[in-house]
Amino acid sequence: MSNSKMTWQAFKDQLQQYPEQILQFQYAADKLVAPSYHITEIKQAPITSVDCGGKVNAWTEIIVQLWEPEEEQTDRAMAVNKALKIVNLVESNIDLNPKATVKIEFGNSEFDTRQMYPNEFLLEGENLVINLQPDATQCKATDRGMTCGTPKTKTLEIPVAMEAGQSCTPGGGCC
Numbered sequence: 664m665s666n667s668k669m670t671w672q673a674f675k676d677q678l679q680q681y682p683e684q685i686l687q688f689q690y691a692a693d694k695l696v697a698p699s700y701h702i703t704e705i706k707q708a709p710i711t712s713v714d715c716g717g718k719v720n721a722w723t724e725i726i727v728q729l730w731e732p733e734e735e736q737t738d739r740a741m742a743v744n745k746a747l748k749i750v751n752l753v754e755s756n757i758d759l760n761p762k763a764t765v766k767i768e769f770g771n772s773e774f775d776t777r778q779m780y781p782n783e784f785l786l787e788g789e790n791l792v793i794n795l796q797p798d799a800t801q802c803k804a805t806d807r808g809m810t811c812g813t814p815k816t817k818t819l820e821i822p823v824a825m826e827a828g829q830s831c832t833p834g835g836g837c838c
Contacts, residue, residue, distance in 0.1 A: 716804035
């Protein structure tokens, strides 16, 4: 899978295909999460928002949090089947929405903590490398022909330069 938001079910399906592989996460070009990482939690976040056009939006995200200990504890990352055991433990306690969008949360001393999308799964020898793609801010109103709450076709009026002695007043059109 590539360049699209992955569902929780699709993410698990990918992992289940490669249970014996070593699970690696690439968070930037040629940068892997340290092999001694831990999956510290898996959280389900139902989100309700109102966009700038006044429309209510709702979706669910499942966030897998990775933590890199300060001291490297091992030189080999966990196998996929160990990660799946953690998933099973979580799912034995809470019902995770299979259609939720998956994000991986990670940061270290060189990389500010952020949530990223699993972009693609790459088989590299014994490793299953999940290439992460940063999230991006977007205007949801553009789906409805709006640009941040205003119609796309609206043109902005640019005020004519003021002559000496004129001042800008509220409602005067210059601000």
